Amino acid sequence: xxxxxxxxxxxxxxxxxxxxxxxxxxxxxxxxxxxxxxxxxxxxxxxxxxxxxxxxxxxxxxxxxxxxxxxxxxxxxxxxxxxxxxxxxxxxxxxxxxxxxxxxxxxxxxxxxxxxxxxxxxxxxxxxxxxxxxxxxxxxxxxxxxxxxxxxxxxxxxxxxxxxxxxxxxxxxxxxxxxxxxxxxxxxxxxxxxxxxxxxxxxxxxxxxxxxxxxxxxxxxxxxxxxxxxxxxxxxxxxxxxx
Amino acid sequence: xxxxxxxxxxxxxxxxxxxxxxxxxxxxxxxxxxxxxxxxxxxxxxxxxxxxxxxxxxxxxxxxxxxxxxxxxxxxxxxxxxxxxxxxxxxxxxxxxxxxxxxxxxxxxxxxxxxxxxxxxxxxxxxxxxxxxxxxxxxxxxxxxxxxxxxxxxxxxxxxxxxxxxxxxxxxxxxxxxxxxxxxxxxxxxxxxxxxxxxxxxxxxxxxxxxxxxxxxxxxxxxxxxxxxxxxxxxxxxxxxxxxxxxxxxxxxxxxxxxxxxxxxxxxxxxxxxxxxxxxxxxxxxxxxxxxxxxxxxxxxxxxxxxxxxxxxxxxxxxxxxxxxxx
Numbered sequence: 001x002x003x004x005x006x007x008x009x010x011x012x013x014x015x016x017x018x019x020x021x022x023x024x025x026x027x028x029x030x031x032x033x034x035x036x037x038x039x040x041x042x043x044x045x046x047x048x049x050x051x052x053x054x055x056x057x058x059x060x061x062x063x064x065x066x067x068x069x070x071x072x073x074x075x076x077x078x079x080x081x082x083x084x085x086x087x088x089x090x091x092x093x094x095x096x097x098x099x100x101x102x103x104x105x106x107x108x109x110x111x112x113x114x115x116x117x118x119x120x121x122x123x124x125x126x127x128x129x130x131x132x133x134x135x136x137x138x139x140x141x142x143x144x145x146x147x148x149x150x151x152x153x154x155x156x157x158x159x160x161x162x163x164x165x166x167x168x169x170x171x172x173x174x175x176x177x178x179x180x181x182x183x184x185x186x187x188x189x190x191x192x193x194x195x196x197x198x199x200x201x202x203x204x205x206x207x208x209x210x211x212x213x214x215x216x217x218x219x220x221x222x223x224x225x226x227x228x229x230x231x232x233x234x235x236x237x238x239x240x241x242x243x
Numbered sequence: 244x245x246x247x248x249x250x251x252x253x254x255x256x257x258x259x260x261x262x263x264x265x266x267x268x269x270x271x272x273x274x275x276x277x278x279x280x281x282x283x284x285x286x287x288x289x290x291x292x293x294x295x296x297x298x299x300x301x302x303x304x305x306x307x308x309x310x311x312x313x314x315x316x317x318x319x320x321x322x323x324x325x326x327x328x329x330x331x332x333x334x335x336x337x338x339x340x341x342x343x344x345x346x347x348x349x350x351x352x353x354x355x356x357x358x359x360x361x362x363x364x365x366x367x368x369x370x371x372x373x374x375x376x377x378x379x380x381x382x383x384x385x386x387x388x389x390x391x392x393x394x395x396x397x398x399x400x401x402x403x404x405x406x407x408x409x410x411x412x413x414x415x416x417x418x419x420x421x422x423x424x425x426x427x428x429x430x431x432x433x434x435x436x437x438x439x440x441x442x443x444x445x446x447x448x449x450x451x452x453x454x455x456x457x458x459x460x461x462x463x464x465x466x467x468x469x470x471x472x473x474x475x476x477x478x479x480x481x482x483x484x485x486x487x488x489x490x491x492x493x494x495x496x497x498x499x500x501x502x503x504x505x506x507x508x509x510x511x512x513x514x515x516x517x518x519x520x521x522x523x524x525x526x527x528x529x530x531x532x533x534x535x536x537x538x539x540x541x542x543x544x545x546x547x548x549x550x551x552x553x554x555x556x557x558x559x560x561x562x563x564x565x566x567x568x569x570x
């Protein structure tokens with residue numbers, strides 16, 4: 001689980017031109033990981049066991065870890081690093097290294113972080129651990145050591161059966177996250193957080209520059225109501241040449 | 244850069260995806276710049292007859308792995324086949340479409356090849372004998388230029404951004420069959436369940452007619468379906484209408500939905516919040532129909548009509564019917 005700027009936040013490029021200035025951004029649990037966490041909590045409510053959240057990130061990630069504990073996780077592992085490489089392969093290797101010491105049946109990820117949009121860590125960790133991984137799932141059923149997952153693809157879903165332990169990456173439709181009550185937020189502070197350093201791996205993905213996308217040329221309002229319709233068809237054909 | 248460019252030519256049924264042709268075309272462009280060749284990989288069922296058609300887009304060689312078990316994407320099988328080929332031909336670059344399959348397969352290959360992926364690239368260039376990839380982050384609020392240390396460089400290409408171009412004359416590629424031996428796996432792909440009659444996926448559609456909160460309810464999307472059908476397009480939706488339960492999440496355009504770049508995007512009753520904007524801003528032409536003249540969507544649409552969607556959309560459908568009848 002990771003801490004990311006809220007999707008409604010305006011993103012500013014830092015002065016170095018190679019990174020994002022996040023000082024005044026609002027931070028939240030990565031939305032896809034909220035769906036994943038909710039799935040984990042629902043599985044616990046149905047079958048028992050415990051939900052552990054694992055975060056690799058700076059000191060400031062504590063706020064989203066506490067939120068996750070309030071939302072139903074039992075304990076947390078915080079691999080604390082202030083400047084871990086911004087590289088999904090390095091992140092995956094550090095997480096896989098840690099997970100070799102943790103026992104689990106189901107490993108849930110968000111399908112991607114809404115910050116770097118890389119969509120790599122889940123399947124990479126699973127490959128490193130030698131466990132199956134079904135990505136972009138919208139439904140998960142567990143029974144007798146097996147999982148049946150529905151994977152959202154172009155035009156439909158693919159139903160995949162996997163032997164546990166297995167990894168899954170959550171698509172938006174997987175669950176509807178709950179809200180934490182004030183009482184749960186207070187109780188979260190008593191839940192254990194194991195803080196340790198991640199094993200370091202070199203970053204091999206280098207960002208050379210960050211730019212804003214070029215602005216769109218200004219458009220125009222053709223008119224009001226149905227009278228403007230013939231004009232629209234005309235400009236789409238003659239000017240924009242898209243029909 | 245030493246070594247050929249390996250491109251995963253994804254198929255669906257016994258047809259290549261449009262994004263496969265886009266990837267092969269881009270691979271050809273890069274191969275010409277770095278004086279190497281394009282080696283395409285096709286994995287599927289009953290696809291071999293189509294394999295040589297990749298020559299039209301610039302493939303010099305095509306390797307085909309065919310089996311009933313490869314009909315649907317099975318990560319362990321596809322990864323094994325791609326990895327075996329990559330180890331044999333030592334590519335400098337591996338390109339895959341940024342589809343659900345490509346984005347699942349690419350990181351798996353990367354971890355085995357000790358490298359990393361540049362995801363959903365919108366532009367590739369070669370500079371000082373190195374691959375530089377441009378990719379959107381923060382849902383397109385910014386564009387990153389990235390470089391990968393180590394080889395091969397792996398990139399997934401956002402569908403509908405790169406243009407598939409047929410060459411004249413076409414290359415007639417050498418086609419080889421790969422033998423497929425089922426590797427050990429803990430996953431069984433059961434079946435594909437279609438969402439319905441929708442022919443195209445949002446990410447590959449040329450025309451998208453999208454509806455937002457202004458549609459008022461699920462029953463009203465019928466008028467958008469009609470317009471889309473006349474124009475050979477598909478229907479999309481804003482987060483507000485998906486969260487309201489009017490449309491499935493698979494229709495959602497925006498930061499927590501699909502990122503699309505059709506030729507024409509018609510936004511109906513959509514205000515244009517940043518969440519939605521980032522998912523469709525790279526459409527070639529954006530049309531907005533909204534009764535609120537102050538809606539943010541008019542700030543970035545190419546053409547706008549201020550009006551009631553329930554009047555304007557049916558009128559547009561009728562006008563388009565006339566237009567397509569004539570042309």
